[in-house]
Amino acid sequence: MFSAVKSNVVNVGRVNRLWLPLNDVTVTLAGVQSVRRTRKPLWLPPAKSKMFKIPPRKYIPEEESRELLRLYNNYRTQMKMIRRHLKNEVQRTAATSELALQQAAEEEAEHQALMEYNLQENLRVAALRGKRVQKEFEAEMARVEATKKYQEEKALLAEEEAMRIITETQEFAKSFIKREDLEQAIEAAIANPVDYNFAVDNEGHVFRGRLTKPQDTDEKDWEKLPATAMQ
Amino acid sequence: MPYVLIGRTHSFYGKRLWELVGHLKEFGAGRLVVRSRFERYPEPCYFRIVSARPNFDNGRPHKDEDNMEGKVLVEKIFRGKNYGVVDISDSAYKTDFRLIHKHEETKYLRALQTCTPRQINILPRTVEMPTLLKMVAEREGHERTVLTMKTSTNPCNARVAEEGEQPNVNISVGLGTPVSPQLYKGVI
Numbered sequence: 001m002f003s004a005v006k007s008n009v010v011n012v013g014r015v016n017r018l019w020l021p022l023n024d025v026t027v028t029l030a031g032v033q034s035v036r037r038t039r040k041p042l043w044l045p046p047a048k049s050k051m052f053k054i055p056p057r058k059y060i061p062e063e064e065s066r067e068l069l070r071l072y073n074n075y076r077t078q079m080k081m082i083r084r085h086l087k088n089e090v091q092r093t094a095a096t097s098e099l100a101l102q103q104a105a106e107e108e109a110e111h112q113a114l115m116e117y118n119l120q121e122n123l124r125v126a127a128l129r130g131k132r133v134q135k136e137f138e139a140e141m142a143r144v145e146a147t148k149k150y151q152e153e154k155a156l157l158a159e160e161e162a163m164r165i166i167t168e169t170q171e172f173a174k175s176f177i178k179r180e181d182l183e184q185a186i187e188a189a190i191a192n193p194v195d196y197n198f199a200v201d202n203e204g205h206v207f208r209g210r211l212t213k214p215q216d217t218d219e220k221d222w223e224k225l226p227a228t229a230m231q
Numbered sequence: 232m233p234y235v236l237i238g239r240t241h242s243f244y245g246k247r248l249w250e251l252v253g254h255l256k257e258f259g260a261g262r263l264v265v266r267s268r269f270e271r272y273p274e275p276c277y278f279r280i281v282s283a284r285p286n287f288d289n290g291r292p293h294k295d296e297d298n299m300e301g302k303v304l305v306e307k308i309f310r311g312k313n314y315g316v317v318d319i320s321d322s323a324y325k326t327d328f329r330l331i332h333k334h335e336e337t338k339y340l341r342a343l344q345t346c347t348p349r350q351i352n353i354l355p356r357t358v359e360m361p362t363l364l365k366m367v368a369e370r371e372g373h374e375r376t377v378l379t380m381k382t383s384t385n386p387c388n389a390r391v392a393e394e395g396e397q398p399n400v401n402i403s404v405g406l407g408t409p410v411s412p413q414l415y416k417g418v419i
Binding site for chain 2: 055
């Protein structure tokens with residue numbers, strides 16, 4: 001066994017040189033076995049035990065070598081033909097090849113045709129849209145006209161209503177107490193006091209007046225609450 | 232004194248080219264050398280040295296082995312075909328060269344004239360696709376559903392068959408025709 005495997009250090013001249021990669025031998029993880037290179041590096045001389053070893057020359061019989069030559073020649077010839085075929089195919093179908101350029105031209109022509117079709121279709125749809133928009137505009141205008149007419153009628157009605165209210169108010173304002181009649185109105189009010197107090201008994205009889213007593217009036221003349229109020 | 236060779240062996244046999252030409256007049260210009268690796272071919276293979284300039288002093292005495300560098304031009308004959316004057320400086324250091332005696336040169340020259348030319352592999356124009364690739368090609372509409380053969384710009388031993396010509400090499404999906412059928416005995 002090569003002695004350097006144990007020490008990992010080879011004496012080359014006077015220099016101790018570490019010939020195994022340091023990481024390979026110093027990795028000591030628990031449960032992990034480090035990978036060791038067991039091969040002797042190329043720059044070391046042959047081992048002393050192998051120094052005079054002469055490996056025997058390989059001998060291939062004549063008939064066998066001729067057959068191998070034929071097979072290899074056929075193999076190389078066929079592989080060259082296959083490579084050339086594939087290369088020609090790649091060149092034929094490459095981006096700059098005639099076929100590819102022809103295909104690109106066909107695609108461009110188809111694209112142009114489709115763009116022209118798209119333009120025509122857009123024009124057709126635009127005409128249809130114009131008709132529809134015109135119709136919608138006219139419908140909208142008719143609706144606006146109708147709305148305006150309705151609003152005018154509504155305003156007219158409102159004016160009539162306002163005029164009616166004004167008229168009624170003017171009529172009502174005639175009953176207002178004027179300043180020159182104020183004294184007379186006060187005196188009239190004092191002379192005719194109004195008592196809004198009233199009392200109600202369990203049977204629903206109403207007795208008007210703050211100081212009125214039931215016995216003041218005859219029981220037949222007692223005022224009765226309306227029947228709806230009892231429900 | 233007997234000696235024992237130790238160490239690894241190789242397929243070369245011979246000396247370095249620099250070692251050969253270093254002993255010759257004018258560094259062996261005009262002489263024939265062969266590489267033993269090329270002697271396995273039936274057709275003649277040799278080099279005729281045109282000029283050689285070995286680099287004796289590399290500025291580092293005793294640093295490396297001698298006779299390792301230089302510039303050499305040779306007339307190359309490989310498998311019965313003359314490839315003209317080539318530079319083999321990059322391979323001249325290989326211990327694979329053998330000098331041919333002058334009286335043996337005629338043998339090589341005559342062999343070059345009389346040798347049968349090397350067989351040219353005539354490859355099929357198209358080859359069937361592998362099954363999966365063929366399915367993909369048919370599904371995705373590839374341009375072709377067969378593989379087309381194409382050689383490198385100047386191949387020395389192969390060419391694509393002409394229109395209507397019969398290829399002499401069978402390339403197909405699968406094993407094909409084995410050159411050593413005995414290897415497959417009992418297997419397929």
